[in-house]
Amino acid sequence: MEEMAETVGGLACPLNPDQHHRMHRCAPGIARGLWTWRPHLGTLWTMSRAVTETVVPLPRHLFRGPHRLRIALIGMPNSGKSTLFDAVASTSVQKGEFSGTDKAYRECPVQVGLDEARVIDLPSIRTLHSAGRDEQVALRYLLWGDDPPPVAAHDATPAPLSPPDVIVQVVDATALDRQLELTLELSQLGRPVVIALNMMDTAGKKGLHINVRALSRALGMPVVPMVAHMGHGISETFARAVAAVRETACPVPQPCNKHIRERLQPLSQALSRPDVQAAFRVPHPFLLMQIAMDEGYFVDEMRQHFPALLPTLMELRVAAERDLPRPLAEELHADRHHRAATLFEEVTRIGAPHEGKGWRYWLDELFLHPHWGLVGSLAVFGAVLFVVFEVSAWLDGLTAARLIEWSADWQPTSTGGVVSRAVVDGLIGLVGIVIPYMLPLVMLLVGLEQAGVMQRIAFVVDRGFHHVGLHGSVAVPFLLGLGCNVPALSAA
């Protein structure tokens, strides 16, 4: 006999005559089961079609495997770089020292959505011009990584790391005016820069209101408000960093004032030589600024590689300095300082310091206290257990228990009825997990997270979890696991 075909989920499945006969015998039972569930069949059909037909557009190219990104965290001392790094660091952190210094760096892999990156926590840097020896290696890493240009070929590479695809400048928002000077310098490096505007909590308490959008517009860089030790703004910072690379968004050029620009014009022209560009492999405005500032490393390299050109450059530099009230380097520094201060004034408003002690203050007092922090965290764990065992048991009685009671009398004897009964039991089981356990638990955890309690708990338990090779942020999946292991595993 010819094989008959039945369509299951869009696939044609051949049925032999015996199967066909059995199917017809089962049909009344299945039909009865389906009749019971008929109000939901339409919804299930729509949902199954939505699942099979939904197309999720992926970015054109993902940064994964050998194409993973490198993100460098840079900033002035105590701006919060290490706090940000620790917040995203997995257990596989690699440490190293920049060659010829005792300055350490750390790097680790991070997952940013579907993209992968390696994040590097660099030593603090105050300025890119007139940098000290330790800052010099960090600068050389930012410029070239482990791929030095001809002028730096004789130096040991600062670290065996590829150069960054994007720079995240961690900025202390409470000292924004000073930190913007470094931002103006970083904007000359020709790489995407993202500003992580950290310590927004302290800035708020000091009455400092920063217009983040205006700042971002003026600099041509994404600016993300952040409170690193609370975990606020961290994922957005990394998402914006990846997006900046994908869009190859480079900062708006921040030229010095017209008066100085005109004076530096001859020096700029003398440096605009393809062989100089090829030897240094740095953006022209940056090289111009280094030579104009008489920066040791770059002037030395110029002396070694372009001995005939250097005297001309120095003469042009002296000519640019002539009639200036101060030495050229000081003049350039003052100009940068002035531009940073002007920008700061444009984007900030200083109000009255926040005197009141709001509930967040008391949360900090409790959770960030060396001893009471642990007690507070244990209390939250206790509250979650109470919800799971007491509140959920009550909800269970109202939902799943009633459904079980309702279906208890249905004892089918046909195969179709048994299959339908199994489906109904499965659905009741699902309802019994989702409504009494998962929903209250997830709502509670979202509430705790939005209030900032979870971030504080993650901070408190971080040290303890590190002993078992985990990070403090696993506190959320840990608690979620009290309701259901599957979302807990996927969240981890």
Ligand SMILES: Nc1nc2c(ncn2[C@@H]2O[C@H](COP(=O)(O)OP(=O)(O)OP(=O)(O)O)[C@@H](O)[C@H]2O)c(=O)[nH]1
């Ligand atoms: N109030 C507040 N403090 C923060 C924040 N982020 C970091 N801190 C604190 O700022 C201090 C300095 O943070 P670090 O992460 O060590 O700063 P860093 O930039 O790595 O410092 P160095 O590498 O030593 O230059 C630490 O005490 C942090 O706890 C924040 O968003 N708000």
Ligand SMILES: [Mg+2]
């Ligand atoms: Mg640090």
